Amino acid sequence: MIHRFANPARFMRLSAALLPWCAVLGALLIAAGLVFGLVLAPADYQQGDAVRIMYVHVPAAWMASFVYAVMAAASAVGLIWRHPLADIAARAAAPLGAGFTAICLITGSLWGEPMWGTWWVWDARLTSVLVLFFLYLGYIALVNAFDEPTRGARAGAILALVGIVNLPIIKFSVDWWNTLHQPASVFRLGGPTIAASMLWPLLAMALGFTVFFVTLLMVRMRTALIAAKVRALRQVASEAEARPAPRTPRGSLGSVRQ
Amino acid sequence: MTALADFLAMGGYARFVWPAYGAAALVLSWMLVDSVVAYRRRQRELELLERQRAPR
Amino acid sequence: MSPFRRLVARDLRLALRQGGDAATVIAFFVLTVILFPFGVGPEPLLLQRIAAGIVWVTALLAALLSLDRLFLADYEDGSLEALALMGLPLEAQVAAKCLAHWLVTGLPLTVMAPVLALLLHLRAESYPALVLGMALGTPSLSLIGAVGAALTLGARRGGVLLSLLVLPLYIPVLIFGVAACEAAGAGFAARPHLLLLAALLVLALALAPFAAAAGLRQALE
Numbered sequence: 001m002i003h004r005f006a007n008p009a010r011f012m013r014l015s016a017a018l019l020p021w022c023a024v025l026g027a028l029l030i031a032a033g034l035v036f037g038l039v040l041a042p043a044d045y046q047q048g049d050a051v052r053i054m055y056v057h058v059p060a061a062w063m064a065s066f067v068y069a070v071m072a073a074a075s076a077v078g079l080i081w082r083h084p085l086a087d088i089a090a091r092a093a094a095p096l097g098a099g100f101t102a103i104c105l106i107t108g109s110l111w112g113e114p115m116w117g118t119w120w121v122w123d124a125r126l127t128s129v130l131v132l133f134f135l136y137l138g139y140i141a142l143v144n145a146f147d148e149p150t151r152g153a154r155a156g157a158i159l160a161l162v163g164i165v166n167l168p169i170i171k172f173s174v175d176w177w178n179t180l181h182q183p184a185s186v187f188r189l190g191g192p193t194i195a196a197s198m199l200w201p202l203l204a205m206a207l208g209f210t211v212f213f214v215t216l217l218m219v220r221m222r223t224a225l226i227a228a229k230v231r232a233l234r235q236v237a238s239e240a241e242a243r244p245a246p247r248t249p250r251g252s253l254g255s256v257r258q
Numbered sequence: 259m260t261a262l263a264d265f266l267a268m269g270g271y272a273r274f275v276w277p278a279y280g281a282a283a284l285v286l287s288w289m290l291v292d293s294v295v296a297y298r299r300r301q302r303e304l305e306l307l308e309r310q311r312a313p314r
Numbered sequence: 315m316s317p318f319r320r321l322v323a324r325d326l327r328l329a330l331r332q333g334g335d336a337a338t339v340i341a342f343f344v345l346t347v348i349l350f351p352f353g354v355g356p357e358p359l360l361l362q363r364i365a366a367g368i369v370w371v372t373a374l375l376a377a378l379l380s381l382d383r384l385f386l387a388d389y390e391d392g393s394l395e396a397l398a399l400m401g402l403p404l405e406a407q408v409a410a411k412c413l414a415h416w417l418v419t420g421l422p423l424t425v426m427a428p429v430l431a432l433l434l435h436l437r438a439e440s441y442p443a444l445v446l447g448m449a450l451g452t453p454s455l456s457l458i459g460a461v462g463a464a465l466t467l468g469a470r471r472g473g474v475l476l477s478l479l480v481l482p483l484y485i486p487v488l489i490f491g492v493a494a495c496e497a498a499g500a501g502f503a504a505r506p507h508l509l510l511l512a513a514l515l516v517l518a519l520a521l522a523p524f525a526a527a528a529g530l531r532q533a534l535e
Contacts, residue, residue: 038279039265049269056282079528099289103282110278114271127485134482141478145469154532155465159479162461162525165517212286219293226300233307 008225011085015218022215029208033059036201044198053111054198058186059206060103063213064132065167067097071139072164075157085221087153090160091143092220096213098136104129116180124173125181128166135163317402318410325414328387335380336418340426343376347430358435365434366444366495370451373423374484377452380419381459381480382466382473384411385530389467395534404530405523408464412456412522420452436495443498443508447491450511457515457522458483464529487514 037055044051071093078086108126109119120126143156174183186192192199268275330336350368354360388394398404427448428441436444462480466472494507 043269048271050271050274052268052275053278056279060282095292096289099285103285106281106285107278110274110281114274127489131482131485134478138475138479138482141475142465142469145466145471145475147470151468151532155469155529158461158525158529158532159465162483162521216289216293219297223293223297223300226297226304230300230303230307233304233311237307237311 008084012222012225015222019215019218022211022218026208026211026215029204029211031208033201033205033208036204041197041201042195047115050111050114051198053107055201055205057104057107057111058202059209060100060107061129062206063100063209064097064104064129065170066210067093067100067213068132068136068160068163068167071097072160075160078153079157079161087150087157088221088224089217090157091153092217092224093213094136094140094143094156096216096220098133098140100209100213101129101133101136105133112180121180123179123181124177125170125179128170128173132163132166132170135159135166139163317400318406321397321402321407321410322414325411326417330418335383336422339376339379339419340422342379343372343423343426344430346372346375347433350434362435362437365431365436366440366492366499368434369427369431369436369444370448370488370491370495373427373448373452374455374481374488376423377419377455377459378477378480380415381463382476384415384460384463385467386463386472389533394530398530398534404527408460408523408526408530409519412453412460415460416453416456420448420456424448424452437499439501440495440499443494443504446508447494447504447511450508450515451487451491454487454511454515454518455484457518458487460526461522461529464526464533467529467533487511490514 033055037052041052041055043049071090074086074090074093077083078090105126108129112121113119139156139159142159143152146152146155171184173179174181185194186199186202194202266272266276347368350364351361354364385394388397397407400407402410424445428445431441431444459476459480462476462483465479466476469475490507490510494504494511497507498504
């Protein structure tokens with residue numbers, strides 16, 4: 001199945017068709033999530049209206065890990081099967097993942113100050129998410145540090161796979177250690193413990209962020225493919241200039257053979 | 259009008275909630291703008307190059 | 315001598331002949347630790363509270379110093395390609411290089427650590443945890459560092475990039491190393507933290523040679 005989509009031209013056609021729909025869907029979901037989260041959902045009996053930060057913080061946190069998983073999976077596909085689009089996908093996803101992680105850290109800090117009384121605490125969950133942020137930055141720095149793009153992509157792929165150990169640490173940190181951060185209330189074995197009126201805006205925002213990510217991922221991948229085409233065309237143009245065009249007309253060559 | 263004022267006050271937590279949403283909006287906008295601007299730039303480069311090749 | 319031991323011996327000889335490495339690492343370690351009493355004040359109680367952290371962080375930074383040269387010399391003069399064609403699998407060669415690196419950096423750091431901890435008034439109960447922790451932790455630093463060194467071979471600004479990549483991966487070792495010292499100092503058992511350090515070492519031993527070898531292979535392509 002993977003090889004059906006290996007063709008860059010096919011990807012360009014597919015993404016061109018999907019993009020407008022994804023963009024609209026993402027915008028609608030995020031708008032719905034905002035309306036439900038900011039206006040319609042109830043305030044928490046303990047946290048008051050500060051709980052509304054959850055509707056950006058939690059989806060961003062889910063995306064931070066999800067995008068890294070996508071990046072690592074793409075890296076694995078690129079390393080094992082040398083799929084042409086895999087390296088491009090991993091590279092395109094990284095800045096988006098870093099953005100979501102930054103949102104998670106910033107909104108988390110703004111939520112922590114009124115709730116816990118501190119802007120930051122070095123507990124397992126926060127520390128491992130901070131490490132995730134640095135892994136994203138390190139990946140971006142590494143892939144851009146080589147003159148040859150494939151070298152950078154391969155090195156980055158290995159780094160992405162090495163860093164995957166951080167994901168289970170992030171997920172289970174609230175269970176394995178005494179943390180200030182609250183334990184899981186959605187993705188847990190017994191099912192969500194959160195009220196339905198809060199769960200729906202949360203899921204809408206999460207889905208909206210995911211569609212937003214997929215949309216921008218396609219845009220960035222298209223950009224990379226176009227850039228590759230531009231490089232190839234420039235290469236051809238410079239080679240053509242270096243080689244002077246042959247001056248002898250075809251006729252005289254034909255006469256030589258006789 | 260007090261409904262709007264109450265909404266903006268966010269039960270006293272306004273100075274945390276609005277910066278949080280603002281920061282999220284800022285970062286998401288940056289992600290969007292950066293992606294689209296880079297795409298348009300490359301698209302223009304490609305069109306320019308293809309127009310240069312076309313006469314031959 | 316088995317090929318593995320021959321490779322370790324070769325790297326040791328090279329490292330010792332260059333002379334610089336072990337001495338530079340120790341000198342950096344000592345000088346940086348000494349800076350702290352000047353920076354935060356010589357008050358014993360304050361230094362005692364942060365002693366474990368200072369020693370560990372500085373050891374981490376010192377271990378970083380010689381990492382970018384781990385594969386660089388061989389890469390630049392072409393002997394890395396020759397080594398890749400030798401009988402020994404690349405993963406084993408990486409392990410051999412890590413061992414040599416540890417013998418020249420991690421081991422001296424482990425030996426110097428209690429001496430420097432003395433200058434920082436580390437609690438007496440913490441010393442065994444410190445030495446044991448460093449003995450378990452510094453090999454992990456060499457192994458994780460080797461992955462970073464392999465990935466940044468030939469990169470622009472390789473040295474700084476190496477630090478950026480490797481330091482986040484060092485953080486778990488740092489956390490448990492310091493936790494072991496603090497636990498011992500407070501009268502609790504250091505064993506759980508030391509066991510976690512041992513677990514990290516096992517994980518690093520299992521994964522790092524493969525990741526580093528993969529990095530070396532794509533650098534040689």
